[in-house]
Amino acid sequence: MIAVAADTSAKPAPSVGGWTRFSVFARRNPTIVLGATMLLFMAAVALAAPWIAGDPRLMTPGNRLLAPSAEFWFGTDHLGRDVYARSVFGAQISLVVGLSVAVVSVAAGLAIGLAAGYYRRLDGVVMRFMDGLMAIPAILLAIALVSLNKASVWIVIVAISIPEVPRVVRLVRSVVLTTREQPFIEAAIGGGSRNLKIIVRHILPSTVAPLIVQATYITASAILIEAALSFLGAGVPPEIPTWGNMIASSRLFLARAPWTIFFPGAALALVVLAVNLMGDGLRDRLDPRLARRM
Amino acid sequence: MIAYIVRRLLSMLPVMAIVALFVFLLLHLAPGDPAAIIAGENATPANIAQIRKALGLDEPLWKQFLVWVGSLLQGDLGRSIFWGDPVTILIAQRAQPTASLALTTLSVAVTVAIALGVTAAARPGTLLDRSVMGFAVMGFSVPVFVVGYVLIFVFAIQLKWLPVQGYTPIAEGVGPWLRNLTLPSIALGMAYVALIARITRATMLDVLAEDYMRTARAKGVAPRPMLLKHALKNAAVPIVTVIGIGVALLIGGVVITETVFNIPGIGRLVVDAIARRDYPIIQGVIIVFSGIYVLVNLVVDLSYTVLDPRIRY
Numbered sequence: 001m002i003a004v005a006a007d008t009s010a011k012p013a014p015s016v017g018g019w020t021r022f023s024v025f026a027r028r029n030p031t032i033v034l035g036a037t038m039l040l041f042m043a044a045v046a047l048a049a050p051w052i053a054g055d056p057r058l059m060t061p062g063n064r065l066l067a068p069s070a071e072f073w074f075g076t077d078h079l080g081r082d083v084y085a086r087s088v089f090g091a092q093i094s095l096v097v098g099l100s101v102a103v104v105s106v107a108a109g110l111a112i113g114l115a116a117g118y119y120r121r122l123d124g125v126v127m128r129f130m131d132g133l134m135a136i137p138a139i140l141l142a143i144a145l146v147s148l149n150k151a152s153v154w155i156v157i158v159a160i161s162i163p164e165v166p167r168v169v170r171l172v173r174s175v176v177l178t179t180r181e182q183p184f185i186e187a188a189i190g191g192g193s194r195n196l197k198i199i200v201r202h203i204l205p206s207t208v209a210p211l212i213v214q215a216t217y218i219t220a221s222a223i224l225i226e227a228a229l230s231f232l233g234a235g236v237p238p239e240i241p242t243w244g245n246m247i248a249s250s251r252l253f254l255a256r257a258p259w260t261i262f263f264p265g266a267a268l269a270l271v272v273l274a275v276n277l278m279g280d281g282l283r284d285r286l287d288p289r290l291a292r293r294m
Numbered sequence: 295m296i297a298y299i300v301r302r303l304l305s306m307l308p309v310m311a312i313v314a315l316f317v318f319l320l321l322h323l324a325p326g327d328p329a330a331i332i333a334g335e336n337a338t339p340a341n342i343a344q345i346r347k348a349l350g351l352d353e354p355l356w357k358q359f360l361v362w363v364g365s366l367l368q369g370d371l372g373r374s375i376f377w378g379d380p381v382t383i384l385i386a387q388r389a390q391p392t393a394s395l396a397l398t399t400l401s402v403a404v405t406v407a408i409a410l411g412v413t414a415a416a417r418p419g420t421l422l423d424r425s426v427m428g429f430a431v432m433g434f435s436v437p438v439f440v441v442g443y444v445l446i447f448v449f450a451i452q453l454k455w456l457p458v459q460g461y462t463p464i465a466e467g468v469g470p471w472l473r474n475l476t477l478p479s480i481a482l483g484m485a486y487v488a489l490i491a492r493i494t495r496a497t498m499l500d501v502l503a504e505d506y507m508r509t510a511r512a513k514g515v516a517p518r519p520m521l522l523k524h525a526l527k528n529a530a531v532p533i534v535t536v537i538g539i540g541v542a543l544l545i546g547g548v549v550i551t552e553t554v555f556n557i558p559g560i561g562r563l564v565v566d567a568i569a570r571r572d573y574p575i576i577q578g579v580i581i582v583f584s585g586i587y588v589l590v591n592l593v594v595d596l597s598y599t600v601l602d603p604r605i606r607y
Contacts, residue, residue: 143564234568
């Protein structure tokens with residue numbers, strides 16, 4: 001773990017010769033750079049949506065199910081809405097939900113995992129609870145949570161975060177259990193450090209590298225689950241365009257207007273692919289034991 | 295061995311108790327009146343009172359939980375608010391399509407994934423290996439419903455090889471049954487194949503690097519038996535573990551696949567229940583699916599003794 005920390009600090013700093021260093025980094029880590037580039041592009045599209053696309057909710061019945069053209073790049077749907085505009089705005093929800101779920105579940109899982117790993121008396125109870133939570137299929141748990149509450153972006157984020165928490169807890173706990181046996185922890189205890197200080201100063205840093213990798217995979221899975229919830233009608237309010245609810249509302253028109261499904265579907269697949277590529281690249285870089293294996 | 299199985303079966307109880315507790319708390323700790331939420335926005339106070347009574351929401355929380363667990367232990371999952379029928383009967387009526395879909399997907403996906411993983415590991419670094427790994431990353435990234443609609447568009451609408459959607463019971467013939475299940479199984483199995491192919495390749499690479507594999511090669515064991523008999527057998531435990539964990543992917547995916555392909559299974563039951571806010575159904579299916587997941591992983595644990603004689607319980 002110490003070697004890992006040293007490794008990450010050696011990342012190229014934006015200084016003189018920064019470009020050369022970046023190109024070396026890019027050649028050694030092509031998947032990270034490719035994934036990050038795709039993701040940055042999508043994030044830029046999502047942020048610039050109001051300027052680069054028209055009104056995603058505007059219905060023009062005269063323009064129903066038009067094929068892609070110079071005027072409507074991705075065609076129109078059965079209500080005459082611009083599929084390009086809806087796809088561009090759909091990126092916002094996917095990215096916001098993906099990143100928020102990663103932050104929420106990592107924060108919650110980190111706190112619980114540190115406590116369970118360090119305070120042995122908590123461990124048994126907490127881990128049994130996590131085992132139970134892990135047995136529930138994530139998408140069903142999210143459906144149950146969303147169906148019991150008024151549809152909103154927040155409830156979707158919470159609903160997707162809860163099933164991800166046990167995975168983070170397990171990871172953090174295992175790191176804590178190996179780290180706490182290290183001689184330097186004994187030294188810190190001997191030196192009279194308080195528990196909280198030991199956890200924050202000496203144990204927390206070891207969890208950073210594996211958590212970064214885990215967070216990228218959580219982002220990918222959260223984007224997929226959000227899309228699935230929207231597709232099933234258990235997602236964010238239907239007036240917000242998302243890739244999932246675009247596909248759901250167009251599914252009866254698959255034969256006549258396949259573009260209404262293919263464009264949001266491709267956008268979804270590309271974003272998840274970008275995040276997964278980053279995750280694989282980061283894992284290979286931050287976890288040398290796994291490098292080139294998976 | 296039998297003592298071990300009994301012990302493991304008993305160890306399922308605390309896990310299922312936590313699942314039950316969690317599902318129970320979900321309904322009762324939701325902000326606002328669960329009866330009003332379930333009744334929907336156009337409900338009259340009489341509707342709400344009726345739902346509250348049907349779900350026993352008037353009783354104190356601890357009593358409700360005990361009553362609920364008591365009926366769970368008797369195999370009673372409550373009644374659907376919309377249908378009025380017991381949830382267990384509704385689930386049982388829709389079990390065949392879901393079980394068919396899950397089992398065809400499981401068998402095809404495991405076969406394909408192990409074949410892909412072994413071939414990739416046999417020639418690491420080659421174009422073939424890279425394509426398999428590339429496919430694995432794609433398989434994780436494309437959602438079930440997108441794969442489903444692409445398959446329907448190409449093979450059902452354009453080529454007209456297979457039916458667009460629907461389900462034929464197996465009693466009406468294995469041929470039509472399989473024809474209807476082909477596309478859904480491919481869509482559902484994609485992520486599962488990716489997961490198992492990756493772990494198969496990784497463990498095979500580890501095993502192939504062992505000393506005894508070098509010895510086998512030196513003794514002149516032919517490449518194929520070496521891969522399948524010597525290496526794959528020793529790689530079996532991690533692969534089977536991931537097959538078990540990955541069942542979660544199948545269980546979640548069933549809900550989406552049945553919606554895409556209009557299969558009248560348990561997944562559709564849940565999805566229809568979302569719009570009707572039929573919470574007893576959602577709750578019941580969660581309990582049943584979680585139970586299946588825990589059971590599958592118990593079977594996986596028990597299979598270790600068969601796969602690796604060094605493991606004894």
